[in-house]
Amino acid sequence: MTTGNTGDTGDAVGTKGNASTVGNNSTVDWRAIDDLRPLASATTRPAFEASPADIEAYQTNGVVHLPAAFTDWVEPLRAGLERNLAHPDSFAFPCDSTLAGEPGRFFDSYCNWQLIPEYLTFVLTSAAASMAAAFMESDAAQLFHEHAFSKEPGTAKATPWHHDLPYYCVDGRQTASIYIALDDISAETAVQFLRGSHRSGELYKPRTFSDGTEYETGDESMLSSPAETPVADGIFTTALAAGDALVFDFRTLHGSTDAPLTARRRAFSTRWLGDDTHFVNRPGETSPPLEGLGLQPGDRMRDDWFPTLWPNVR
Numbered sequence: 001m002t003t004g005n006t007g008d009t010g011d012a013v014g015t016k017g018n019a020s021t022v023g024n025n026s027t028v029d030w031r032a033i034d035d036l037r038p039l040a041s042a043t044t045r046p047a048f049e050a051s052p053a054d055i056e057a058y059q060t061n062g063v064v065h066l067p068a069a070f071t072d073w074v075e076p077l078r079a080g081l082e083r084n085l086a087h088p089d090s091f092a093f094p095c096d097s098t099l100a101g102e103p104g105r106f107f108d109s110y111c112n113w114q115l116i117p118e119y120l121t122f123v124l125t126s127a128a129a130s131m132a133a134a135f136m137e138s139d140a141a142q143l144f145h146e147h148a149f150s151k152e153p154g155t156a157k158a159t160p161w162h163h164d165l166p167y168y169c170v171d172g173r174q175t176a177s178i179y180i181a182l183d184d185i186s187a188e189t190a191v192q193f194l195r196g197s198h199r200s201g202e203l204y205k206p207r208t209f210s211d212g213t214e215y216e217t218g219d220e221s222m223l224s225s226p227a228e229t230p231v232a233d234g235i236f237t238t239a240l241a242a243g244d245a246l247v248f249d250f251r252t253l254h255g256s257t258d259a260p261l262t263a264r265r266r267a268f269s270t271r272w273l274g275d276d277t278h279f280v281n282r283p284g285e286t287s288p289p290l291e292g293l294g295l296q297p298g299d300r301m302r303d304d305w306f307p308t309l310w311p312n313v314r
């Protein structure tokens with residue numbers, strides 16, 4: 001069994017971490033490519049035909065399950081993630097969230113798509129950009145970043161309930177994460193969602209993945225996210241096969257149980273911004289901690305760093 005921590009696990013904190021943590025520090029620069037626009041225009045991505053029923057489910061529930069949407073990408077994305085797991089410090093924002101004495105390993109890392117060739121190929125040539133635009137009901141889809149997760153067999157650690165928007169330096173209603181299972185995952189151990197929570201209008205304080213500590217947000221309007229699974233009959237959960245996708249809104253609350261894993265549970269998410277989504281100045285730390293953006297609140301995220309990948313531009 002891998003214990004595989006990148007450093008002293010006693011203080012390890014999740015990438016969705018806080019200012020003093022391992023996960024929000026990086027020994028490498030996530031911005032490997034100065035200007036992504038030429039790369040975006042030199043490549044094309046296939047169109048994804050979303051069914052009206054799936055779009056309706058996404059808009060209503062804040063999450064939709066797309067079986068076998070990326071089966072062909074499982075092997076390349078696993079290979080990409082293995083690079084990250086084998087050499088965490090060679091990539092951006094590596095983090096182990098299992099504390100000293102806890103079994104298994106809960107690893108995550110993000111903002112590596114320019115550094116890991118399999119990830120780069122995925123974002124530039126897969127149907128993910130078009131899929132994101134379809135579910136966001138947006139003309140365009142701009143890539144924010146990717147986030148990869150790995151829980152090893154024996155891990156018995158919940159993913160704390162949270163939603164992603166307050167971690168990010170963006171705001172908007174047209175957002176989507178495309179979460180691809182890289183292993184078969186039982187419903188009991190898969191990520192779960194609180195249906196309709198994207199429409200509550202509430203923002204919940206970001207929490208670390210290691211022990212659920214809330215961020216110092218400096219924003220008194222943010223609430224505490226639920227410590228336990230919120231409302232059983234409002235929960236969306238499903239078993240996943242490797243290659244299945246879950247598409248969910250940045251505002252949808254999600255988390256997992258701490259049921260012990262008997263097999264690996266790996267996943268790869270890409271985060272997408274739609275037409276109405278823009279830069280926002282959060283008073284506390286954001287995750288990823290993106291610096292030097294040179295943006296004012298309300299500005300669209302800059303296209304040279306966060307490329308628009310749908311529609312194709314040539």
Ligand SMILES: O=C(O)CCC(=O)C(=O)O
Nearest residue numbers: 149159179191256267269
């Ligand atoms: O896989 C998990 O348990 C966490 C996933 C997650 O929080 C995310 O993709 O935003």
